[in-house]
Amino acid sequence: MTLVKKETVAQSVAEMLLHVRAIKLSPDHPFKWSSGWNSPIYCDNRIALSFPEVRSAIKAALVEMIRQEFGEVDAVVGVATAGIPQGALVADALGVPFAYVRPEPKKHGMTNQIEGHLEAGQRVVVLEDLVSTGGSSLKAVEVLRASGVTVVGMAAIFTYGLDKAAENFQNSGVTLAVLSNYDEMIRKALEKNYITSDQVAALASWRMSPDTWGK
Amino acid sequence: MTLVKKETVAQSVAEMLLHVRAIKLSPDHPFKWSSGWNSPIYCDNRIALSFPEVRSAIKAALVEMIRQEFGEVDAVVGVATAGIPQGALVADALGVPFAYVRPEPKKHGMTNQIEGHLEAGQRVVVLEDLVSTGGSSLKAVEVLRASGVTVVGMAAIFTYGLDKAAENFQNSGVTLAVLSNYDEMIRKALEKNYITSDQVAALASWRMSPDTWGK
Numbered sequence: 001m002t003l004v005k006k007e008t009v010a011q012s013v014a015e016m017l018l019h020v021r022a023i024k025l026s027p028d029h030p031f032k033w034s035s036g037w038n039s040p041i042y043c044d045n046r047i048a049l050s051f052p053e054v055r056s057a058i059k060a061a062l063v064e065m066i067r068q069e070f071g072e073v074d075a076v077v078g079v080a081t082a083g084i085p086q087g088a089l090v091a092d093a094l095g096v097p098f099a100y101v102r103p104e105p106k107k108h109g110m111t112n113q114i115e116g117h118l119e120a121g122q123r124v125v126v127l128e129d130l131v132s133t134g135g136s137s138l139k140a141v142e143v144l145r146a147s148g149v150t151v152v153g154m155a156a157i158f159t160y161g162l163d164k165a166a167e168n169f170q171n172s173g174v175t176l177a178v179l180s181n182y183d184e185m186i187r188k189a190l191e192k193n194y195i196t197s198d199q200v201a202a203l204a205s206w207r208m209s210p211d212t213w214g215k
Numbered sequence: 216m217t218l219v220k221k222e223t224v225a226q227s228v229a230e231m232l233l234h235v236r237a238i239k240l241s242p243d244h245p246f247k248w249s250s251g252w253n254s255p256i257y258c259d260n261r262i263a264l265s266f267p268e269v270r271s272a273i274k275a276a277l278v279e280m281i282r283q284e285f286g287e288v289d290a291v292v293g294v295a296t297a298g299i300p301q302g303a304l305v306a307d308a309l310g311v312p313f314a315y316v317r318p319e320p321k322k323h324g325m326t327n328q329i330e331g332h333l334e335a336g337q338r339v340v341v342l343e344d345l346v347s348t349g350g351s352s353l354k355a356v357e358v359l360r361a362s363g364v365t366v367v368g369m370a371a372i373f374t375y376g377l378d379k380a381a382e383n384f385q386n387s388g389v390t391l392a393v394l395s396n397y398d399e400m401i402r403k404a405l406e407k408n409y410i411t412s413d414q415v416a417a418l419a420s421w422r423m424s425p426d427t428w429g430k
């Protein structure tokens with residue numbers, strides 16, 4: 001078994017996401033997030049699904065991370081919608097059941113909030129695309145816990161590394177494992193000339209106060 | 216290359232879906248669909264995602280069907296949400312890009328209706344879970360065509376085989392390839408004693424007039 005250093009994975013995943021423009025940086029012309037925040041970064045990992053080599057590399061890295069951090073799991077559960085595709089791929093690679101959690105119960109039919117078939121007592125890992133404050137991801141964990149399964153932790157592709165997220169995960173008692181993060185991504189973006197050294201300060205300041213930045 | 220007869224695939228997929236209770240039959244106590252229809256059948260193929268052997272068999276059958284019916288494709292596009300997991304697995308097996316189409320454009324962020332990265336002129340196959348009248352599936356096709364890609368056809372796991380669906384697909388000029396269908400499923404359900412021969416007539420009559428059945 002090859003143990004790859006976390007920093008190496010974080011740097012290589014950041015490089016891939018920047019390369020396929022799943023992560024876009026624009027410190028001088030900020031993005032407006034749906035939350036109302038202004039931000040120098042926009043992250044859409046779904047773009048990576050359209051690049052087979054990147055998609056496969058991320059799948060392999062998620063599988064390796066889940067094995068290292070959580071050991072054997074009985075099922076993989078994706079957070080709808082963005083966590084579903086990589087969640088299904090990871091479940092396939094691990095040879096375990098897959099299910100997914102909707103943000104709200106389905107309005108019609110069987111009014112399911114968990115889609116698929118899970119059994120009480122199963123040890124499941126939750127698969128998330130992207131963690132900002134962790135609010136929606138942790139809501140999925142609550143739904144799963146209420147159903148009787150044991151959530152051993154959450155695996156995500158990228159995190160902004162916000163203090164609020166750390167606090168929310170701690171309060172929920174959920175271990176979060178991520179492939180890459182904001183700080184490693186900024187380092188790689190600077191190295192590969194996606195940004196200039198002048199822009200690093202603006203990117204760093206956003207992470208400190210994302211709710212008031214640029215206002 | 217092994218050419219498996221369509222009827223054999225249709226029967227074996229129906230058997231698997233019945234076995235894991237992804238397809239439930241209840242002619243004596245009908246289900247109420249969200250459309251308001253009463254129906255003797257409820258189909259939730261997402262259940263099959265939680266059974267690795269069934270999930271893999273369906274993936275392999277979809278890949279084989281796509282190769283036979285549509286040849287080489289440049290990308291697989293899932294119809295959200297149910298078409299996403301098997302869509303991602305099929306794209307992975309074919310080694311081609313994956314994207315998915317939402318029922319409506321996203322309300323915030325980049326307001327995407329197509330998630331992922333497609334390029335004009337690409338030959339794409341649309342991956343759908345289940346076809347009833349085909350309305351939502353064909354809306355996804357329209358969105359894709361408007362984006363400039365060529366939709367070579369749609370691959371689905373199961374169809375109820377309704378006349379309305381045949382009419383809708385014909386009007387849209389979309390070729391639909393399915394792994395299994397209502398008639399083959401009824402045959403298999405009878406053979407495996409999920410239903411009695413007395414119940415076959417009720418199931419057959421639903422397919423003839425699904426909008427008025429049981430009212």
